[in-house]
Every structure is written in C-alpha cells, then in structure tokens.
Amino acid sequence: MTATLADAMAxxxxxxxxxxxxxxxxxxTALLLACAxxxxxQVHAIHIHHGVQAAGDDFERHCQAVCVRLGLPLVVKRVDARHASGQSPEDAxxxxxxxxxxxxALVEYAQVAIKSIALAQHADDQVETLLLALSRGAGLPGMSAMPASWRRAGLTYHRPLLGVAASDIRRWLVGRGVAWIEDPTNVDEQFTRNRIRARLLPALDATFPQxxxxxxxxxxxxxxAQAVLLDVAAQDLAHIGDPPAITQLQALSRPRQANVLRHWLNTAFQAVPSTxxxxxxxxxxxxxxxxxxQIRxxxxxxLCERRGAVLHWYNPAVLL
Structure with a gap:
C-alpha cells in the first residue's frame, strides 16, 4: 500500500x-509546506525558471507569492533549458x-551551507519512469527508476515522496485549502511521459489497482540488484586493472566482462555503450x-582500442 504524505515526511x-x-x-507545493x-x-525554496514557455513568468510570480505568505526565503534561478540537436527536452x-x-547552494545560500535538496517526484512519477525504461529495453540501471537519495557535486538530493501517490498529495493539499498551479505542458501528449500518464496509468489503475x-x-x-552488480564490478576492476588488462578480462565470464566494462567506461569517462x-x-x-x-x-x-596488453578509451574530438 502506498505511503501517506505524513508517513513519508515522518x-x-x-x-x-x-x-x-x-x-x-x-x-x-505539498513538499515545501510539509518541510516548512x-x-x-530551516527550509529554503529554489524556483528554476527554465525560460522555455510563456507561462514561466506566471509560475515565478506564483512561487514568490506563496513563499511570502509562508515566510520562506526563495531564490529564483533562470536557466537556458533549450535542448541541443539529438538531445531530449527532458534531459536538457x-x-x-x-x-x-x-x-x-554554493553561492546564494553559502552563508547557511545548504547540503540537502528535496525534489517532489512521487509514486506515479516512479511508475512512469519505469515504464519509459522498459519501453526502451533498459537494463537494471533503467529499471531501478529514480533513486530515493543520491549525492552529486557535494550535495545530497532526496525524493521523500516516491512512495506517495499523486492523488494522495492533491487530497492533502485540498484538505488544507492550499492552491497550486498546473503546468500546461503536463497534458501535452507529444511527450511520451504525458501519454503514459494520460493513457496507461488509468488503464493500469482499472486492471491492477495496486x-x-x-x-x-x-x-x-x-x-x-544493480547495487550488487556495482560492488562486483568494482572488485573485478580492482583485479583486472585500470586500464583493463585483456587477458584478465578474458578470465571472467562474459556477463562479468560486460558488467566491469560498463562500470569502467561510465565511472572513468562517463561513456555509456549501446547494447x-x-x-x-x-x-x-x-x-x-x-x-x-587490433581492437578499435x-x-x-x-573509441575503445587495444594498446599493447590493455584497453583504452578516448574521445577523438577532445584531442583535436
């Protein structure tokens, strides 16, 4: 059974x-109010103005009004979220x-040393992420969907509402008489995630209520399971060396070779091989x-290539 917002916050x-x-x-809105x-x-709000839709200024004004009403400090950060050719808008x-x-965290809030940032993704978002991963033939990292917490660039990120259904969050807000705004892009079905939300989740709800x-x-x-594979990959990489020795790789089973090579490429170069x-x-x-x-x-x-007894990876464009 999905958690209540109160349970999640506890x-x-x-x-x-x-x-x-x-x-x-x-x-x-629910996460900010519950945390405050x-x-x-001890709670601050960060509003990101993506600069990609006309309603962005209205969103900013709404957030400013809410934070004034709650007596919470707010920082508005304007970013350029336009996507490059071949990049998804969501990723950008x-x-x-x-x-x-x-x-x-490093500049505006330096005086209070912000170390934690909370994001408001919930159980429905987690389901959408899993379905997207399955539709793309993802492995365990994709099927793991979104982590509840992780570290990046010295900050700890949290998703405390991952076990709470979207409908429960809205009921909690309505019960308190708290208003929110709706992003019009959330109903634009040109985006795959929105099609999942509009078409698949209601069907799943009717067929499998849990x-x-x-x-x-x-x-x-x-x-x-992915965490176990990462532990095994780290142990294997320590054994075969960095860069990996080909003969040491050959002593591993093919699945372990694949596991350790993915780990090496991702951690050392942020390179993700296709299947x-x-x-x-x-x-x-x-x-x-x-x-x-020769291997190239x-x-x-x-490019991944053989150099003597070991494998090397490099990006030719960076060397130009």
Whole structure:
C-alpha cells in the first residue's frame, strides 16, 4: 500500500538546512509546506525558471507569492533549458536544473551551507519512469527508476515522496485549502511521459489497482540488484586493472566482462555503450589471442582500442 504524505515526511531525515525545489505545482507545493512545518526556519525554496514557455513568468510570480505568505526565503534561478540537436527536452531541462541547484547552494545560500535538496517526484512519477525504461529495453540501471537519495557535486538530493501517490498529495493539499498551479505542458501528449500518464496509468489503475505499490517495489528490487552488480564490478576492476588488462578480462565470464566494462567506461569517462557496441567489444576481446589482433570500436561518444596488453578509451574530438 502506498505511503501517506505524513508517513513519508515522518521518515524523511535530511541534513539541515534544506532547500526544496519549488515549481509551484501540486507536488512541490505539498513538499515545501510539509518541510516548512516540520523544520521551521530551516527550509529554503529554489524556483528554476527554465525560460522555455510563456507561462514561466506566471509560475515565478506564483512561487514568490506563496513563499511570502509562508515566510520562506526563495531564490529564483533562470536557466537556458533549450535542448541541443539529438538531445531530449527532458534531459536538457534536467541538466540545467542540476547546474542551477549547485550554483544556488554554493553561492546564494553559502552563508547557511545548504547540503540537502528535496525534489517532489512521487509514486506515479516512479511508475512512469519505469515504464519509459522498459519501453526502451533498459537494463537494471533503467529499471531501478529514480533513486530515493543520491549525492552529486557535494550535495545530497532526496525524493521523500516516491512512495506517495499523486492523488494522495492533491487530497492533502485540498484538505488544507492550499492552491497550486498546473503546468500546461503536463497534458501535452507529444511527450511520451504525458501519454503514459494520460493513457496507461488509468488503464493500469482499472486492471491492477495496486500497481503503484508493485511497480515501485520492482524498481527497488532492481536498484538493489544493480547495487550488487556495482560492488562486483568494482572488485573485478580492482583485479583486472585500470586500464583493463585483456587477458584478465578474458578470465571472467562474459556477463562479468560486460558488467566491469560498463562500470569502467561510465565511472572513468562517463561513456555509456549501446547494447550493440558492448556486444561487439566483447566479441573482439574473446578472439584477441595474438599480439597482432587490433581492437578499435566506437563506444559511446569515443573509441575503445587495444594498446599493447590493455584497453583504452578516448574521445577523438577532445584531442583535436
């Protein structure tokens, strides 16, 4: 059974003072209000103005009015969230938000040493993320969906409402007579996530009423399994060396080779191989039994190649 907002907040114990990402929508409004009630004088609001829709100025004014009414400090950060060619709008906006959070914590709030930031994604968002990952053929990292907490650039991020249904959050706000704003892009079905929300979630609700609980639980199982794989990958990488020795790689099973190579490429270079790229690399490693055998394969945005007894990865564009 999904948690209530009260239960979620009771279990939420971040390092204070805390900043809440505040869009003005229902979810972030509930999170901001609940945090302000639990930790008076210890909560700050951050509003990110993405600059990509005309309603952005209205959102900002609404957030300012709410924070004045609640007596909460608010920082508005304007970012350029336009996406580059080949980049998804969601990814561009997410990257811009993280840069803004880091800038706010390091500059505007330096005097109060913000170390924790709370985001308002909930159980419905977690289900949407899992369904998106499944539709793309994702592995365990994708099926793990969104983590409840993680660290990035010296900040700890939290999603305390991941176990709370969207409908429960709205009922909580209505019961308190608190208003929020609706982002018009949330009903634009040109975005896959919005189509999932509008078409699939109602069907799942009708067919499997407990789907939020079971899907969130499946994501948690996937995250736990992925954590084990990361531990194994770290141990294997320590054994085979960095850069990886080809003969040491060959002593591992193919699944462990794939696991440790993904880990090495991601942690050392932020390179993510496609399924086809990784399969080709593994095939080449398997037949690399002579000194003259060359390996040079595109992996992510760069090239993975054999240099003597080891593998190397580099991005040719960076070397120009």
């Amino acid at each position: 279990a939420f114990t971040p390092t204070l003072p805390l900043a809440v990402a505040f869009s003005g929508g229902a979810d972030s 009630e639990k930790w008076p004088g 906006a997410r990257r811009a938000r993280y840069k803004a959070f880091e800038a706010v 789907f939020r609980d079971t899907f969130v639980r499946s994501a948690a199982h996937a995250a736990q 086809a790229q990784l399969a080709e690399l593994l095939d080449q490693i398997a037949v690399c039994t002579t000194r003259g055998h 394969i595109k992996v992510g945005t760069g």
